[in-house]
Amino acid sequence: MPNLRDIKRKIEAVKKIGQITRAMNMVAAAKLRGAQERVEQFRPYATKFREVVTELAASGAVNPAQFELMQPREVKKVEIILVTADRGLCGAFNANLINACERFIREQKAKGREVSLICVGRKGAQFYRKSGLIRESYEDVMSRVEMFNARAIAREAMRAFLDKEVDETHIIYGYFINVVRQIPKIDKLLPIAVEKEEAAEETTEPKISGSYIYEPEPEELFAQILPLYINTQVFAAMLETAVSEQAARMTAMDNANRACGDMVHSLTLLFNKTRQAAITKELMDIVGGAEALKG
Known part of the structure; x- marks a missing residue:
C-alpha cells in the first residue's frame, strides 16, 4: 500500500x-466563439458562390467543356488535400481525419490509382512524413486561417491539375455540425462538378428563382470565377477544420x-x-x- x-x-x-x-477549456471556448462567427459569416458566401457557378454552367450561356478546370479525364493519379490541426489535445479529431484519409487512400489504390498528398496542418504532415505520399506541406497555417494561405494551396492544386500531374483532386476536412459533433468530410475539388444539389430538407418558404445578367460576357466571367471558386472551397474547408478543432479541444x-x-x-x-x-x-x-x- x-x-x-x-x-x-x-x-x-x-x-x-x-x-x-x-484553463485550456476556457481558452478553447473563447477561440471557438470567434471561429464559429467566421464560419457562420462565410458559409452563406460559399453557398451562394457555388449556386452562381452551378446556375451559370447549367444555363447554357457557357460551355463547361471549354474550361480545363471542369474537364474530366481518365483518373490515374489522385491528389488529396488533407486539412488537419497544427496542435493536438483535441481528442480524436485529428485521428478521425487521418483515418478517413487512410480509408480513401486504400479505396483509390484498390482501383489502381496513384495517390499524392497536400498536407495542410502539422498533425497530418507529421503522420505522413515518412510515407512518401506528401507532395506539398503547409504547416503552422491553422492557428489563424487566412485567405492568402488558402489561395496558395488552391493555386498549387490547380497548377498540378492543369499540368496533368494529377487527374482528380479531393479535399478532406473536419465539418462543424455543433459543439459536440464534428465529422470528417470528403469533397471533390477538381475537376469542378456543376451538378445541382438536392435540398436535404423540404421548407415551406417559397423558393426565389430568376435569371442573372452577367457583365462582362459569361465566358470571360466564368474563366475568372472558377479559380476564385477553388480558393473559396479551400478557405471554407480550413475554416470548418479550425472551428471543429476548437470545439473538439473544448470538449x-x-x-x-x-x-x-x-x-x-x-x-x-x-x-x-x-x-x-x-x-x-x-x-x-x-x-x-x-x-x-x-x-
Whole structure:
C-alpha cells in the first residue's frame, strides 16, 4: 500500500493538471466563439458562390467543356488535400481525419490509382512524413486561417491539375455540425462538378428563382470565377477544420477536467483509508504494549 506522502503528492499533481485543463477549456471556448462567427459569416458566401457557378454552367450561356478546370479525364493519379490541426489535445479529431484519409487512400489504390498528398496542418504532415505520399506541406497555417494561405494551396492544386500531374483532386476536412459533433468530410475539388444539389430538407418558404445578367460576357466571367471558386472551397474547408478543432479541444479538456475531479476524489478516499489504517495500527500497537505491561 502506498504511503501517505506519495498519495498526497499525487493529489496535488492531479489538482495542478485539473487547473491546466480548466484553463485550456476556457481558452478553447473563447477561440471557438470567434471561429464559429467566421464560419457562420462565410458559409452563406460559399453557398451562394457555388449556386452562381452551378446556375451559370447549367444555363447554357457557357460551355463547361471549354474550361480545363471542369474537364474530366481518365483518373490515374489522385491528389488529396488533407486539412488537419497544427496542435493536438483535441481528442480524436485529428485521428478521425487521418483515418478517413487512410480509408480513401486504400479505396483509390484498390482501383489502381496513384495517390499524392497536400498536407495542410502539422498533425497530418507529421503522420505522413515518412510515407512518401506528401507532395506539398503547409504547416503552422491553422492557428489563424487566412485567405492568402488558402489561395496558395488552391493555386498549387490547380497548377498540378492543369499540368496533368494529377487527374482528380479531393479535399478532406473536419465539418462543424455543433459543439459536440464534428465529422470528417470528403469533397471533390477538381475537376469542378456543376451538378445541382438536392435540398436535404423540404421548407415551406417559397423558393426565389430568376435569371442573372452577367457583365462582362459569361465566358470571360466564368474563366475568372472558377479559380476564385477553388480558393473559396479551400478557405471554407480550413475554416470548418479550425472551428471543429476548437470545439473538439473544448470538449476534450472538459472531459479531462472531470476526469481529474474523479481522480482527486478517488485518491482522497484512498488517502483517508490509508491514514485510518495507519492510525488503527498505531492504536493496536499502543493497546498491545499496554496489555504486555499488565502481563
